[in-house]
Each structure stands twice: as structure tokens, then as C-alpha cells.
Amino acid sequence: MVKVLKSLAELKIGQSAIIDSFTDKEMALKLLEMGCTPGEVVKLDRIAPLGDPIAISVAGYLLSLRKAEASTVLVSPI
């Protein structure tokens, strides 16, 4: 099966996905140390009332990040 990649910012609330790769090297470092490693399952938990930032469940905790930051993370939805 061909993997369909999306950015993390495009997930719907409640949707889970597996982290595939990053498009911004610097951002990747920041996210990697926070536990967003390739292969890790993430779930979009909620979106802030004004549409940005978003909150995701990853590595057993809740992480908030801006949409611009989330858009550098490529994921494959499950």
C-alpha cells in the first residue's frame, strides 16, 4: 500500500496518525526532543478556539504547538 502523507496540521480532531518525517530541520530537533519521533503515534486532541495553536497527544502527554510548527511534520493517518 502506498503511504498517503499529510501534515500534522491537517488532521481532524480525534484523528490519529503515525509520524513519518519532518520538513524543517530546526523544528524537527525541537519536536524530536519533545518525543515526536518518526514512528510515534500522535492524536490531534483539540484546536484552540481561534483555530491556532493545536494540542496533540504524543508519548503519553499533551503537547501544544502552533499550526505553522505542526505543518512541518508529515504523518500518515491511521
Add this chain to the structure above:
Amino acid sequence: MEPNKSFVNFSERTSLKVALVGNPNSGKSTLFNALTGLNQKTGNFPGVTVDKKSGFSKLNNTLTAEFIDLPGSYSLYPKSLDERVAFEVLCNSDNADHPDITIIVADASNLKRNLFLVSQIIDLKIPVILVLNMMDMVEKEGDVIDTIRLSEKLGVKVVGVSARNKEGVDALKQALLQPLPVPQYDFIEIKKIAPEAIEKVKSVLKVKSDFIAFQVINNLSDISFLHDKEMQIKISDALNTCIIDTNKLQSLESVERYKVINRIVEDCITHQSAIKTKSFTQKLDSILTHRIFGYAIFIVVLFFIFQTIFFLAAFPMEWIEHLFISISELASNILPKGELSNLLVNGIIAGLSGVVVFVPQIALLFAFIAILEDTGYMARVSFIMDKLMRRFGLNGRSVIPLISGVACAVPAIMSARTISSWKERIITILVTPLMSCSARLPVYTLIISLVVPPHKTLGFFNYQGLILMALYLIGFISAITVAWILKWILKAREKSYFIMELPVYRTPQWRTVGYTIFDKVKLFLFDAGKIIVAISIILWFLSAHAPGNKFEQIEKKYQLKRTRNDFDLQQVDAKIAAEKLEASYAGMIGKSIEPVIKPLGFDWKIGISLVTSFAAREVFVGTMATIYSAGNTDNTQTIREKMKAEIDPETGQPKFSVAVGFSLMIFYAFAMQCMSTLAVVYRETKNWKWPFIQFLFMGALAYISSFIVYQLLK
């Protein structure tokens, strides 16, 4: 991993240095407080402007340990100043704060991510103890952590505690006295990532571990403590032939670390039942970050905090003022009349009073902030406000400082410390004093009562009230506008991130609240206090001294009147005070700036008040009272009468016209006339550049606006 062979033992020593490191929200500060109690001090790490908290605790009859609280960090990449400090202290054995033992505090209920930092510190090959904090939470969630197995896998001692309940703290203290294994084996084979480069660095620079060599490769210029200039050239020469992509190397490192961590976590944690606390957090989040309730609740919370600081703090502030008045009365009665007692009473005691009076507001604001942080609500406030604030170059965390600025800029600026991005924090600090603080209120009330008729419009809107509200609005609008402008001017030191943990909700801890209050009040009293007292003394000198024998001449002039009975003595004294102030250095400054402030509609009398207002804005009222020889300064009625009766010699009209009144209010709305704020801005930025810039831009804003207002209304 195999068991360790090397051990250290410090039980025979009399002193021991212990550093605490850990992720933000890992409960590191709570543990630090539990270990040291109130036996703490705040200082600086040598050479850098990062606050260093340290404290002492007796481990047994002979051994006293010094605990150093290193800045919270998610990793050991020396990117930010805080992280660099932590890295240097841990790696450089010549550093004055280099610990004998490092305690790594990890949130056990969030083990996976916390182990990342742990794994990096293990690779430094220094003696460590891993503290698994919040073990009570793990239990509540129905998980079991096999600490013995974890200790075996990591090759370090593991101690489980719940710092909040002080459980396990004594066991931790005992663990410091026992032989400790020193990590022997690399957590990950860092050499595999950059074999050639690591070898080359090690061939010229002596380092304890491959990981340190790896850090040197990636941050050659940032890690200056490991090498001098000469060595740096040697290293870069050695690395000349290697192709180094630091981002890639560090990404590889992170991925490798998490691979090992995932295996360990799987091995050591067993989930026994369904998660409870996290679903509670989810439920609460759906209300507190709701698009309507979220903001409504936030406004209620803000309203409550603001009201409390504004009104509740007024009582203790009044007591403090009365206390200092009694002290100065007592002092002037006991002490012989003279220059020295004058300095003590009007310079030093008055200055101290001006410092201590802020304590109730600082204590209350930080009590609330500690509660909001401790419960986890503060992170949600940032979450729902970030987008709005970001447009103005601010951050979700700027909301609290800005709103608190309405009560007082001093605690508000201190609260900006939770903003992690340097640029957003500086902008917040720079614009907060534009918010209309409570010290402006007496000035506004006095002038409004002078120039605005107490009529009502539309039946119930009071003109005076409307003007007051407009002044508060002007403060707010100017703050966000200036923030927006600064957003374009200031260069960011680092990219602005909003990658932030949303911690689970917990009940606040009163002990933490107490420590926060104690800490902040102490910080303010000792750091900003010094500067405030110094400036108070200067201001006292300026207004209580005159060149030559001018004061004696004034005394002499009234000597005759004093002896005659048909003069009201109080009236004479008030006149003497007024003339003395006019003759004083402050009066001379007021007169010399008159040409400059004339286009704003101000005369030298207002000029003097502008100078003395620098002590605190509300001093304006007192100075006006002295100048207009109103006698009793508590009686605003008389000041108002006198000011109202003042005629402008040039126009023949009342001096305090609508134009002058509004010009003056606008001036007070914008000008940076508060030495306490400037002192705190210096304290928080550790650089005089920022209070200086703030003073200039607010002054320019005040001058230009007042000029426009006066010229338009004239």
C-alpha cells in the same frame, strides 16, 4: 546494559555539591523546596545573567549538602542561555558550581519524554541519581514502574518520590550518602553517528565521554569553556575534512535515544488499569478551552485577580504607609534636628516606605500566578490567547503581565518571566508600564475633578467616569500598538516557538504558593529595593537642598511674620515650604525645563512635580500641594481649590484649563515616571539598556502626545 563497576562515595565528606536538573513541569522546584526549606538564596551563575537558586540541607551530623537548582530544560543542547548554563555546570569540572552528584528529576507519569534528558546526562559520565517524581500520579493512573529494573537498565541509582507530599525525600537524602554508581557505558553508541569527527575531536581535546565530544562538534563556538581560542582553531582544523551537518547529527542522536528509551519504557512500566487522571484533564479542557466558556471563565478569573490586587492590597498598603509615617515621626522626634536625621527621615525611611509598599501587590499577584501555574491552568490561558497576542508580537503568556499592569507594573514585569521567547518577553516588559497603573489614579482623579464638569450624559454616563475609562483604554491601546511596532523593530534571538507541554490538572499546593510569594518578595526587596532607595535619596536631596544660603534667606524673611500673632502659623509654614521647594535644586530643574515643557502647557510648578513624580506618580499630588502651599497634603479639596484659583499670567484665564488638564493627563498616561518599574526592568533584563530605551520611548510618546493635545485644545 551491563552493571557498573565504578562507584563514588561522599559519606565521609563534610560538604557536598548537588545539582538538580529536569524538564519543566517535572516538579524540580517542588523537590528543591522540599530538600532545602526556606534555607535558599538567589544569585547569578558566574559570568551569565541567569538566576541561580541554591540552598543548604544537613544530610547527617557532619555533612551539609548544597543544592543548586539548574534551569529547567528538555534537552542538553546548549541552544538557549539557560541550557548552556546547565550544560557548562555539568560538563566543566572547573566550574565553581560543578556538582559532586547530579539529581535528575523526572516526571514518572510522563517517563518517556523525561528519559530523553536523563539519557543525555548519563552520557556525560558523571555521578547521578534519577529521581522519579510524582509516583503518586503513576499509581493513580494505574501504572507500575519497576524501579529496580529501570535502575539496572540505566546503570544509575533510582529513587521514587512524590515531592508534593514530601514522600521519599528523606530516602533521597540518605541515597546521597551511599555509594553511587558512575555511569560507565554509553546510553547510545554516539560514536556510530559521527565516528570520524568524534575521533578527531578526542585526538586534540581531552573529554570525559564521546557525547561531550559530540556536543563540541555541534556547538564548537557555544561551548567555549572546554577549550580556549587556540584549541578551537585546532579542533576546527581537525574537523576540516569531515562534512558536518549539525541538524542531521542531532536528529539522528534524538532518534537513537528514543529507540532505546522506548525499549526501556516497555520493559519497566506495566499498565494495570484504565487511565483516570488524564480523562479528567480532557473533560476539564473541553470546558476551559471552549470557544465561549473558555474565554468567559478566563475573564472571570482575570476580573477576580484584578479586583483582589486592586482593592485587597489597598488595606495592607495603607498600613505600611501609616507604619512608616509613625516611624518617621518617631525618628524626627527622637533624633536631634540636623542634616543627618533629615536624610534618615525624608530620604531613607521615605525610600524604604516606597519599596515596602509594593509588597502586598507583589505577594497577591504571585499567589495567583503560582496557583494558576501549579494547577496547569496557565498553560491553557496561553493556549487560548496565543493567536490573538501573537499578532502584536506578544505571546499567550503575555496576558497576565499586561492585565496585572493595571494594578502595578512592578509585579507585572516580574511575572513576564514565564515567557520563554526572549523577544516576546522583552516586548511584554517594555509595553506593560503603558497599562494604566493604580499610581496614576490619584493624578487622574485630581485633574479630572479640576477640568471635567461632573455632568451626566445620556442620563447616566458621568463625564468624569467616561474620561477616566478613556484614559485606561488609551493605556491598553498604546501598549498593544507599541508591541506591534516593536515586533518589527526588535530582532529575535531565536525563533519563536510555541512547543509547550499542557500539563495535567492538579490541585494547587499551598506550600508552593508560599515559596513563590516568599521568593518574589525577597527578590524585589533586595534587588530592586536597593536602586529605589538610592534614587529616593537623590530625589530627597534635590528637593531638600538649595545652592548657597537660599533656604536661610527664606527662613529669615518669614522670621518676622512668625513672631507676630496675627499670622496663621500653619499658613506661614506652608508658604516657607513652597518657597523652599521653588528655591531647591528640584525647583531649579523645574524652572530650567520650563521652556521645554511650555509647548505642552506646563509651567515650572508642574515641572517640579514632573521631577518629583519620578519617585512614584502619585507624588504629583503631594508636590502640587506643597507648591501651592496647601498645607495639609491629605486634603485634596484644598489643593484643588488652590489649583483652580491659579491664573495664567499670560492669558488671564485659569491656569488649569481643559487643554492643560488633558495634556497633563496624557503625559502621565505615557511617560515612564516610575523608578521602581525601571529598577525592576533592570533586574529582570540584567541590562540597563532596556530601562533606558523604555524611559526614552515612553518619554517621547508622552511629549509628542501632550504637545498635540495641548495645541489642539488650546
